[in-house]
Amino acid sequence: MMPKRKVVVFDLDDTLFKEIDYLRSAFRAIADEIKARFGIPHLYEEMLACWEDGQDVFGTLISKYHLPWTVDDLLRRYREHVPTLQLDAETVHLLETLRQSCVLGIITDGRSVTQRHKITALGLEAFFKPDHILISEETGTSKLSPESFKWFMDHYPDHLYYYIGDNPQKDFVCPNRLGWQTICLKNDGRNIHPQDFSLAEAYLPGRVFQRMRDIEQFLMA
Numbered sequence: 001m002m003p004k005r006k007v008v009v010f011d012l013d014d015t016l017f018k019e020i021d022y023l024r025s026a027f028r029a030i031a032d033e034i035k036a037r038f039g040i041p042h043l044y045e046e047m048l049a050c051w052e053d054g055q056d057v058f059g060t061l062i063s064k065y066h067l068p069w070t071v072d073d074l075l076r077r078y079r080e081h082v083p084t085l086q087l088d089a090e091t092v093h094l095l096e097t098l099r100q101s102c103v104l105g106i107i108t109d110g111r112s113v114t115q116r117h118k119i120t121a122l123g124l125e126a127f128f129k130p131d132h133i134l135i136s137e138e139t140g141t142s143k144l145s146p147e148s149f150k151w152f153m154d155h156y157p158d159h160l161y162y163y164i165g166d167n168p169q170k171d172f173v174c175p176n177r178l179g180w181q182t183i184c185l186k187n188d189g190r191n192i193h194p195q196d197f198s199l200a201e202a203y204l205p206g207r208v209f210q211r212m213r214d215i216e217q218f219l220m221a
Contacts, residue, residue, distance in 0.1 A: 011165035012108035025083035085121040090212035095127040105132040
């Protein structure tokens, strides 16, 4: 009997890439625009320090420099900017290896324009078919609902299903209930959101790995 093929689905933020890189890209774009329009220099470093201190970055900028914008204006620039991002070498190697024998997908929560810009900047269209990229704003369902996971099960019956994410609060509960194997990429200290492994068992991943290369070895064993 031939072994079952694998369906391997990824989270996006802090899994395929580090969300902090998007934040830095957005802060750089906003700082560059403010410098070009109002002549205020060195705002990138100031914004990053403000964020690291847990302050209201955009409210502080507007108040300190009397910018003629609202917080919503800056949030829109943050969410809609075209980022500069790059996959790391281990992630590229994993995706190149998996696509030879596995069905690949993405299930991610977020706004369509933001997530699409990330996906394009990272070059992920080279690895994932367009209809295998499911974004919550486009599907109308979050990762805490089973619909996106069931989409892969309906389209690829009699496969083995894997979901790779980083956030136990929402990434694993639905695929766990559906019988998927769930894998968590451990926070290396750069994740924006902390990982909470003290949650109820239903929310916890089946396996936790430190590196993408460890995940590759597990999936290809």
